[in-house]
Every structure is written in C-alpha cells, then in structure tokens.
Amino acid sequence: MIPGAVFKSALKYEDATRIKVAPFKLMRTPVTNADFLSFVKAHPNWQRGKAPVVFAEKRYLAHWQGATALGPKARPDQPVVNVSWFAADAYCKAQGARLPDWREWELVAAADETRTDARKDPVWRERILRWYSRPSNTALMRVGLQSPNAYGVSDMHGLIWEWTGDYASLLVDADNRKQGDADKAKFCGAAALSMNDRENYAVLMRIAMLSSLSASDVTVNLGFRCAQ
Template sequence: MDASAQPSHAPPARPSPAPGTPAAARYRAVRARTEALCAPLGPEDMVVQSMPDASPAKWHLAHTTWFFETFLLGPREPGFEPFHPKYGFLFNSYYDTVGPRHARAKRGLLTRPPLPEVRAYRRQVDDRVLALLERGLDPEGAAVLEVGLHHEQQHQELLLTDIKHAFSENPLRPAYAPPLAPSRRSAPRLAWVEHEGGLCELGHGGGGFAFDNEGPRHRAWLEPFALASRAVTCGEYLGFLEDGGYRRPGLWLSDGFAAAARAGWEAPLYWERDGAGWSVFTLHGPRPLDPAEPVVHLSYYEADAYARWAGARLPTEAEWEVVARGAAEDGALADGGRYHPAAAGEQRPAQLLGDVWEWTASAYAAYPGYRPAPGALGEYNGKFMVNQLVLRGGSCATPAGHVRPTYRNFFYPEARWQFSGLRLCREARRC
C-alpha cells in the first residue's frame, strides 16, 4: 500500500485547558491544541474541501485567527492594523455586519495564501493577543476572549469531522490517527431512566461559560417520560437496516424519505459493505463494524425513522437536559486521542456527554426572553434559529470541558458528516 495511506503515529492532541486557568495560559493551550490536531496532516490535506458544508484545515486555522484579530484586537489594540487587508474577506465565515466574504463552497480554491503564511498570521496575532492580555482586558474584552476560545474549540471539532469526510473520499483510505485496538466490550442491556415530569427549569443558570443560546433559564412543563440508558448501537441499527428500514416510507417523515431516495442512502454515512460484511470508515482508518459501538453519522431523518421502527421516539431537548443534569463526561472525547465512539459502560444513564451528538425532536429556536447580543457577535447564534434541529451531548471529536448539559448544537436535518447518533425516549406511566 502507498505510504500515504498508512496511519499517522503522531502523539495525541494536547489536552484542553481546565476552567480557572489564567487567561494567557488558556489562550496558549487552546491555540496549541488546534496546531496539534493539524500535526498528522500534510499541506495537501489542509487545502482540500470535500463538500460545501466542510472547510479546509488551513481555512480553520486562519478563520479562528481572524476571529481574535477582528473582535478582540480590533476594538482594543492602539493603532490597530490587520495582518493583511484581504484576510477579512477570505476568512470571515458568516458575519454580515463585518462585511462581504468569500463564498463558503469555494474555500477549497484558496490555495493562496500558502500554509506558511497562514501560520505566520497565527503567530503574529498570538503575540498581539498575549501582549493585550498582559496589559489587561476590560470586562467586555474578557467576555470576547472567552467566546473566542470556545469558538476555536468548536472549530477543533469541525476540523476533525471535515478531514474525516475528505479522507473518506480518497481511494487510498488514509488514516488520520493510529488504528484502534478491537473492542471486547459488549453493549450493556438497554434500560429506561424514568422521569416523573412536572414543572422543570431549563437552560444555563450562571456559573461558568455558556453560549447565549443556552439561556435564559426558564420553566417548562414535561409529561412523564423515560429516556434510554445509552445511545443506540450499530448492532441495533443494523436490525433496522436489515428489516428494510430504508425502503419503508411508513417509517419516515416525507422530507426524510425523499432526501434518502435523492441521495441514495442505504446505510449511515461511512458504512461500507463487502464480502466479509459491514465495515466503517473512521479517522483511524477502515475497521469492521462493531455492533456494541454507538451508531454515528446519522441524519435527523434516519434517527427519527429508526426511533419509529423501534416503537419509541426522539427525546425533546428539555427531556434530555433534565436527565443529563450532573452527568459526568463518561463518553469518549477528543482529548484522549480516540476519534471514534466506544461501547457504553455500565453507568445508567451512560454516554450523555461524549461519544455521539444525540438528535432531539426539538427545533432550534430561541428560549423565552432570549435577546441576541448587540453588534456583530449577535450573529453568532441567533440568526440561525430556523429550519434546524437541536443535538445534545458532545462527541468523540469534542474537546473535553467544552460540553455541558445545557449546550445546544444544531444542524439541518439532512446533515450526516458530524458525529451524530441518537438515544431513544418514550412516554412513561404517570408517577
């Protein structure tokens, strides 16, 4: 096999900084972790864009730098001048308030600036940010820094999901990380965690960082329900597939069945069938399908169809959150260097934080009393609150410490390239 198809043996990415770490140290750690995630990649890997929803690794490096330059340095650095007058156009993502930008679907055409210049851009902005931190930040600047650090952690996850999609399109089947040892753990028997319902408080209530879409804290009424003790496994999903699940319109939402037919879906993304059975493409290279591992890379439509086939449903985000309060990060997260979901342990409920993002039945909308922040950063979340569904819980590509029970991820219902799976829910008897 060509050497380029062999797995990298780079060390695991550096761990995420702990909350409470001084600002300069946290900034250095987050920025260094992004570079560490790029260490297994060659220059050609870092410029490719395999689909419009994904971005090249080089673009992620530049965009996260542009964020700090624009929103932190711009309003606060004496005599501010951007590193390059065109970088705002090249590396703005969706901030209309800031100005026009290069088309998202054409980011892979940005062979220039070359990678060394992008890294020089990062170094120069890092020096300027650290100098600003040494002088001290006003409260508003400290808040922008915090958003910027969590924003870069989001792009660390996107970098992994985007390179996985790019590598999956390569006939050499390259691996990003060393192979994983075969798992000998079976999935625990699925059980149900009952909740009596009633009046519940939801959303972030202060204490630690949260994005604006996680609040304000508010009340909601829940009917009694039961949440599955773990995520749905590959083996369980295989039963749906073998029962003709993709060919039975009665199990699907109309838009979902049409999307599956249009795209030719016959299995989750990255599942591959050969003479020996099913295998799955991972960031660690191809590996045999493990029936004990959580199923991943499902669209909302597939998750919803499976739940209906299983005689259950997807939870609302409120149901998910009240069960997840106090949950430990017991699932696989990116800091450990395992970029693929692992079979659940015996904890009940298990895997609420880590392994796979879990689709909910909730539309991504504002909580009661929500107001976007003023200025350009008000575009961060609020303007996307339509036509998308909420996912909860984090994944094996999420940095440790970046998720919490109130975290609201959101994607369009046909999206499959993220580490998205599901957990079942059902009505329960009134307690």
C-alpha cells in the same frame, strides 16, 4: 422511566423561566450499530445507497463496510453515527417510540452519578468540557461503559452528540443564515442570546452544533437514542 420534574432550562423560554417536563421513558444507552443494522435489514429503504438524498446525505452510514455489513470501522456495540435526523426519527418510530425533545434530553443530561441536577458543580462541568475538547476523529467507545447517572441512564456526555426531535427549534433568535450573508458560521453566537445559563458552555455547544444542521446532515460523532 424518567419521573416528571419542574426544571430550569439553560435555554430562555418566553413563557417561563422554569419548565415542566412530564414523565417519559428514555433508552439507557444510545442506539448501536447492531441495533441500526437490524433496522435497515427490516426496512431496506433506509439502507445506504437506497435512502433518498433529501433524507440522508451522501455520507450516510459511510463508515459501514456495506449497506448491510458493519465492518471493522463500525463495531456492533458502538453507537451508530453518520445518521440523519430523518433516519433517526424513522428508527424510533419503528420501535413504537420517538426522538426525545430538547427539554427531556436536557433534564436527564443535567444529572451526574448521584444528583439529578449537577450543573452548578464546577468539577462536573469541567469533566464534560474535557470531552468536548477531544478531536472528533477519536475512536468511539462501546455504549454503556460509563457509570449510569442518577436516572440510570448512561453516555449522555462523553461519547457522542445526539439528535433531539425538536433540534431545529433550539435557536430562539433570528440567525445569520437568513440575512443573505455567505458566512453561515456567524449564527452560532446567536445561541448565547437564548441562554438562561451562559456559563453552561457544554449546553451552548450542543445547541450551536444541532442548530447548524439540516435534517439530512450526518456527522462522525452524532447519533441518537429514543424516548416514549
């Protein structure tokens, strides 16, 4: 259970500089391969090779050995990755839950082991940035190895990126992709224009990365956790 809070987001909202986050529940760790395997066995339409391409691109669960077999590249206790937003959303709904929205995720991600908001601490920021500098093909650890933060939640940083329910609305400013320019990477800089805290590079990276995706996309280090 995450208590409600009045919180200053790193994003710049038109209606307020401080936002109110209502109490909610959040999974202590990301969804694992074992969790997602149980889901696709119970919902065959979300198995690799059966999920429509419009909901999950061809790399969906590509690291699994088979449609219902994990194999050596996907240990049961590792976070599931190569999952689309549609698949993550379907999983959470099957649990009677949902994907957290960005405000909820950001609130919990601001905490370290002892403080609910450690964002002004340069040592904490540096620790997070070290993870962002790691190659994306680094082998994933199992979930729960990191010490829980002040909310009792683990792995908010340092393991995987995570989908949010409202990921597609994070870029407040118009981006380059709709201007007829073939270079779709240029829009990432627009995320900075929507930031209250432009020194928070880790959050800026998250926003830019999530905003670059469509809901059917997957990546080797993007997973999710559920909220209620």
